[in-house]
Amino acid sequence: MEPAKKAPPATPSPAPSVITGSEILWDTLVHLGVETVFGYPGGAIMPAYDAMIKYPLHHVLVRHEQGAAHMADGYARVSGKVGVCVATSGPGATNLVTGIANAMMDSIPMVAITGQVPGGLIGSDAFQETDITGVTLPITKHNILVTRPEDISQALKEAFYIAKSGRPGPVVVDITKDAQQKSCLYAYDPSPVVLPGYRPERQVAQGEIERAIAMIAEAERPVIFCGHGVIWAGATKLLLELVEKTGIPVACTLLGLGGFPASHSHALGMMGMHGEAWVNKAIQESDLVIAIGMRFDDRVTGNLKTYTPHAKKIHIELDPAEINKNVKVDLPLVGDACEILSQLVPNVRRGKIDPWLRRIADLRGDTAVIDIKDLPDNGKLYAAHVIMDLWKLTDGKAIIVTDVGQHQMWETQYYKHDYDRRLVTSGGLGTMGFALPAAIGAKFADPKAEVWVIAGDGGFQMTAAELSTIAQENLNIKVAIINNGFLGMVRQWQQFFYGGRYVATPMRSPDFVKLADAHGLMGLRATNRQEVAEVVAKARAHEGTVVIDFRVVQEDSVYPMVPSGADLHDMIRRPSGEAAPADAAGTAHNPIFETGEDE
Amino acid sequence: MFAPPSAPVLRTFVAYVEDKPGVLNRIASLFRRRNYNIVSLNVGRTHEPGISRMTFQVEADRDMALRIEANLYKMVNVLSIEDLTEAQRVVRDLALIKVLIAPERRREVLDLVQIFRARAVDVSPETMTVEVTGDQGKIEGLVASLRPFGIVEMVQSGTVAMSRGSQGEAARAAHGARAPVSHVA
Numbered sequence: 001m002e003p004a005k006k007a008p009p010a011t012p013s014p015a016p017s018v019i020t021g022s023e024i025l026w027d028t029l030v031h032l033g034v035e036t037v038f039g040y041p042g043g044a045i046m047p048a049y050d051a052m053i054k055y056p057l058h059h060v061l062v063r064h065e066q067g068a069a070h071m072a073d074g075y076a077r078v079s080g081k082v083g084v085c086v087a088t089s090g091p092g093a094t095n096l097v098t099g100i101a102n103a104m105m106d107s108i109p110m111v112a113i114t115g116q117v118p119g120g121l122i123g124s125d126a127f128q129e130t131d132i133t134g135v136t137l138p139i140t141k142h143n144i145l146v147t148r149p150e151d152i153s154q155a156l157k158e159a160f161y162i163a164k165s166g167r168p169g170p171v172v173v174d175i176t177k178d179a180q181q182k183s184c185l186y187a188y189d190p191s192p193v194v195l196p197g198y199r200p201e202r203q204v205a206q207g208e209i210e211r212a213i214a215m216i217a218e219a220e221r222p223v224i225f226c227g228h229g230v231i232w233a234g235a236t237k238l239l240l241e242l243v244e245k246t247g248i249p250v251a252c253t254l255l256g257l258g259g260f261p262a263s264h265s266h267a268l269g270m271m272g273m274h275g276e277a278w279v280n281k282a283i284q285e286s287d288l289v290i291a292i293g294m295r296f297d298d299r300v301t302g303n304l305k306t307y308t309p310h311a312k313k314i315h316i317e318l319d320p321a322e323i324n325k326n327v328k329v330d331l332p333l334v335g336d337a338c339e340i341l342s343q344l345v346p347n348v349r350r351g352k353i354d355p356w357l358r359r360i361a362d363l364r365g366d367t368a369v370i371d372i373k374d375l376p377d378n379g380k381l382y383a384a385h386v387i388m389d390l391w392k393l394t395d396g397k398a399i400i401v402t403d404v405g406q407h408q409m410w411e412t413q414y415y416k417h418d419y420d421r422r423l424v425t426s427g428g429l430g431t432m433g434f435a436l437p438a439a440i441g442a443k444f445a446d447p448k449a450e451v452w453v454i455a456g457d458g459g460f461q462m463t464a465a466e467l468s469t470i471a472q473e474n475l476n477i478k479v480a481i482i483n484n485g486f487l488g489m490v491r492q493w494q495q496f497f498y499g500g501r502y503v504a505t506p507m508r509s510p511d512f513v514k515l516a517d518a519h520g521l522m523g524l525r526a527t528n529r530q531e532v533a534e535v536v537a538k539a540r541a542h543e544g545t546v547v548i549d550f551r552v553v554q555e556d557s558v559y560p561m562v563p564s565g566a567d568l569h570d571m572i573r574r575p576s577g578e579a580a581p582a583d584a585a586g587t588a589h590n591p592i593f594e595t596g597e598d599e
Numbered sequence: 600m601f602a603p604p605s606a607p608v609l610r611t612f613v614a615y616v617e618d619k620p621g622v623l624n625r626i627a628s629l630f631r632r633r634n635y636n637i638v639s640l641n642v643g644r645t646h647e648p649g650i651s652r653m654t655f656q657v658e659a660d661r662d663m664a665l666r667i668e669a670n671l672y673k674m675v676n677v678l679s680i681e682d683l684t685e686a687q688r689v690v691r692d693l694a695l696i697k698v699l700i701a702p703e704r705r706r707e708v709l710d711l712v713q714i715f716r717a718r719a720v721d722v723s724p725e726t727m728t729v730e731v732t733g734d735q736g737k738i739e740g741l742v743a744s745l746r747p748f749g750i751v752e753m754v755q756s757g758t759v760a761m762s763r764g765s766q767g768e769a770a771r772a773a774h775g776a777r778a779p780v781s782h783v784a
Contacts, residue, residue: 133621134624137624137625137628138628138629138631138632142674142675145621162675195675196617196678197616197617197674197675197676197677197678197679198675319669319673320665320669320672320673321666321669321670321672321673323665323666323669324662324665324666325666328662
């Protein structure tokens, strides 16, 4: 590249000037529309940090680089834009790894910028040297090592383009310290990125669309699967039109929740391991599955041999590598969900599905009677109550950022999402510690939104240090800790599948109210259902972050549950009449939990 | 279909890749991560600067082959990919085989070399090196024939393949994709 030889384009963009690689870095990010970056400085990225103050960017200082990656992730999920995190070489970069892997599994557009030791030292085991492009090779959509200032701008443009286009994903740009320090002639080049080997777009043949229309017309028991891809394609309206026209009910994957309004009469709810019984039963009885932007994850299918035995399958999917990966499909439509749906919707017609809709209504009725939310108040506080009440009190409109575990599944069951990009949750990787930092990212993406973290006592503690970031940034985030004194989901598996041996799952936590107080934040506690509305109202009235310790029943389980690898219709159901069997029997409470508090 | 979908067969792919550092590592990493077992892999430059061509062979059924293609297609540095397994194609391997042989018995080896249309490329007082080009079966045949003399060293290039007839699909896509975007300044 010899930019000096080229005459500047006849556009209002500034004349080329000699600036440092660090300045090029930030100037390019500003041109790419970046406003907020999440990061942590260190030796190999210091030149870049030094130049940052000259540019209109807000930098959020995290407490651990994993938090930076999750913040960029949460920011991307809510805004639909590329999230950016920054770290130094070596440990800074490796601390990002969990967050990058999380973004990869959930197809989140993220650009992670890392400092690298000077080019001449690469390979010498220099201080804080890690081959981060090597480390992140299998967990990024792409990664780039930059060793010259001339290449920084182009690398970042490519990274943003690759991260956001097609099936989104994380891209790492690793920039050597000397590339940041050296100068070269630079003017931002606004021309679009051309990558000869990267062609994310595909065309669907007309004949295939007609076949899909015929399959939909003939089906008597069809279901639509709404996956994460519906949201990223911006196809939620088209999906709604498809349903209005065909009357076909919709089941969502975990990450597809909000892609179709939960309060719609044709919304079934979430499918899979902790999907409601009627959803999984309907799926197993269906004769046509129209799967949109989802990948038939094992948590969704259960035993593949007995999965949807009667159903033909249409798979609308952007990534050809997902076709026939887990489930054989009859008609793959590879391409953008918006384009495919806009060809389908005008031409589809409603089949003879009324008996099927009546059947689904019957299935729903069967489950409601043993649902915990319909049981009389027995004086105990259930996580389901907390989430149910939170849904009502926030009018279903808050951005909910969950961690991973029981509370996450209860969230999917009791907080009904009518809007997309309002549920932020770690799906594919199941990363504990995700919620608190991701909520910070979510808040920056939509500062006016009411943001609630729902986390367990275990996951919250994994990244609890980010409370300090929240305090420093003066953010208004409400944190609901569903505190049961256990690593609840593991405990549940121990109860069901490991003879009730609670090995390494009872967990002592700090006093979360005092912890909040130590950060200069408000802390509240609720121990019965009456108090829920009270503390939620108090928290919502407070202009600032509030941490609420919800002391819930310790040994409640998430029902229904399809055991790992079992048939999808083979569910463990909540024992009828008893809210929580282990609790009712009065067995083995976690003694640590009992002594951990003064009540 | 000739092969039932579950029967893995040796499949031959060609891929055009950008000639950049680390590209081979990316591809190898993909194979490892997705649990594809590479039987043979060859990479070399093409007539066009900046473009390398790979030939690789994998044991895979038809579905897996499609996913291998799709996963490679997704890689930013992969320009094009084609499965040649069911195409009319030329498949070749090159081997160098060094045989321990006394000067008075060289004639016996040279006779074998002629039968296999191989050639002797180096001799020393104790050894003779034979170069052979062909498919895997031919190379294995020559190796079996030379084994009684005592093979001391052997190397194979890895299989290379090309479709017969007009320009292959992958070649067209790769060289076409690299054509200058605009000729007008």
